[in-house]
Amino acid sequence: MSKYWSEFLNQLSPYVAGEQPQDRSYVKLNTNESPYPPSDAVLDAIRGRVSDRLRLYPDPEATTLRQGIADFYALKTENVFVGNGSDEVLGFAFQAFYKDKQAVAFPDITYSFYPVYCRLFDIDFQTFALTDTFEIDINTIPENPGGIIIANPNAPTGCYLDIKQIEALLQKHSNTVVLIDEAYIDFGGISCVPLIKTYPNLVVVQTLSKSRSLAGLRVGLALGDKQLIDGISRVKNSFNAYPLDTLAIAGATASFRDKVSFDRNREQIIAAREWTIKTLEPMGFHIVPSKANFIMIQHRTKLAKALYLELKEMGVLVRYFDAPRIDNYLRVSIGTLSEMQTLIKCLKKILG
């Protein structure tokens, strides 16, 4: 704190991201990165743009990338917005649709950036409780919210909401923007992107940091009706006209063209998740059903925080949240099968 800080700044509580330790090498199962590298096609596309032309500003509209994403999803370029990671995209969307509206609604347990954004942008919010099994019951959503935000699958639980229920939400709340954060949709869920053509109140946000192995590149996107995408762009152009650099545009564009390695990687992650769940259950773990590239787990007797610390000591990083209802759970990202075997070996050692 400082006399130069604004009142607004004094009252902010920033998001705390998962550890990115630079000191030693860990089996890193704490930030939901992909264990598989970007494909050679992606790396080559980036290398091809490491050139003299970096002296020039990037295309502020990132048109080639937006076209590539539109092609992938059978949409038009006007339905696609891209930004510097899905966090930035979410931030712009919150400002575009939820500022000076009724309180927006999201689950009591979800991506912890949502309340941080609301405070940052002075947006009212209300939460609705997940069920005892951490599922979303759409009947518990408050009447007439200023907007609805759902991570699907949800974070950090991994629970998945069926597309039929999302469609019901879009119909019931047709006067307000429903934002579906699909950061983890590619690991077994069904995307609601096709609903965009029918529902002008739907925005879907995705990221290239998980299923597309490009966390280091910082690319996220929003898909929706042209009027919603125009709104998000308007906020962007009031903040940072060029958020995506030339190399990120090149790598992300190549990623959407490379369906083969995209599919292979996510299938391997799904297989490793199912193996991990089957192996953990007989060890006394409760595992919340997951369609994400992570699982939320709780041991019958051993406290989650102690497990987290002992695993870290042994070189395995997982995520522990000191938050209501989930403070005796660990969120474990799904790595390679070999990394998951290391995790199991360490857990067996800890649990004796």
Added chain:
Amino acid sequence: MSKYWSEFLNQLSPYVAGEQPQDRSYVKLNTNESPYPPSDAVLDAIRGRVSDRLRLYPDPEATTLRQGIADFYALKTENVFVGNGSDEVLGFAFQAFYKDKQAVAFPDITYSFYPVYCRLFDIDFQTFALTDTFEIDINTIPENPGGIIIANPNAPTGCYLDIKQIEALLQKHSNTVVLIDEAYIDFGGISCVPLIKTYPNLVVVQTLSKSRSLAGLRVGLALGDKQLIDGISRVKNSFNAYPLDTLAIAGATASFRDKVSFDRNREQIIAAREWTIKTLEPMGFHIVPSKANFIMIQHRTKLAKALYLELKEMGVLVRYFDAPRIDNYLRVSIGTLSEMQTLIKCLKKILG
């Protein structure tokens, strides 16, 4: 506009950046990019990070880059903030220091993003008039503003404010944050960065997009007392914890190590600017004195807008601002000597 847009969104007037046409090749003198490419050392550093590790999130603190910048300016890492272009850095600083304060003050003619930010972040502002020769007279700055923002050299005029006058400002307004935007300082001006050690109310913002030939990489920075830098970080961590990608960190870090090509390029740009001024004067142009990598020029008889359009037709892009006091001027970025010769040739043709 759309029924889904917030009132806030309806009232935004986004910044309009200079054209980045993708259709044909232009002599591009409209967005103040460097005409010189990044050095091989910079390109090699980026290539070295185009690897499997792009699957991982970047270091959210960008520590190696911040250390490199601190070394360059003989500061500590804690005095350095980095972000996705200086536009983003400015946006965070505005929120950190100027929200819910008295109206901030900046010149009536300056970087047009400043009022856009104030509207975006709901910050009151007041302007003070530049003199008839487009200079800043620090005695015209209002009493007790909530902050002072000065681009030095100023944009789009190129006028430069002496460091002694900035020091006087810092002393007089010691209770408020003075933000000096040094986007164009490396073309003949003297940076006020050394004043940081004496004045805890000084923030200096810089960019790698101009003198460091890295507009395509999107890196900007803020320098200041630790408490001010902590404040900016706090806003960043409420918005986007990882704004700088791995490749941008690598390229920017190498840039601060490569003093030789940095100095060679800016000296060439200064030489081309002086040649251009000397050549334009006898052609009937008034040129505002400039310490930037651009000049603001006005012809004795030919209207600026007509000149802009005819130059564009001939394949030379310059910037025209349809704004009070400067709507009969053109802003011309300084390119290579050969590009400036092309400009002169075209102007001679137009003026007969």
